[in-house]
Amino acid sequence: MTGTELALVLAVVKTLVLVVGGVITYFALKAYRRTRQPALGYLAGGFGIVTLGFVLAGVLHEILGVELVMGVLLESLLVLVGFFVIAYSLYVQ
DSSP states (O other), X not given: OOHHHHHHHHHHHHHHHHHHHHHHHHXXXXXXXXXXXXXXXXXXXXXXXXXXXXXXXXXXXXXXXXXXXXXXXXXXXXXXXXXXXXXXXXHOO
């Protein structure tokens, strides 16, 4: 595969991650609004943060001109925070 083809595949995969992550976040938020269970609110927030993290590196690099390494670092930090929030949502009663 050429670099252009790989970039296209990466863009498609990141778009799918955004769509699927957005759907999961939406359904978790919808469940929270219906039940008002704090755990579901944290779960929705955690999935939203993880989804944002997964698409952030490319957006920062391509649109804002941030160095790729810095974008990946910020992406990884958001994913880490999101996973902590998801883990907390499983702990909260």
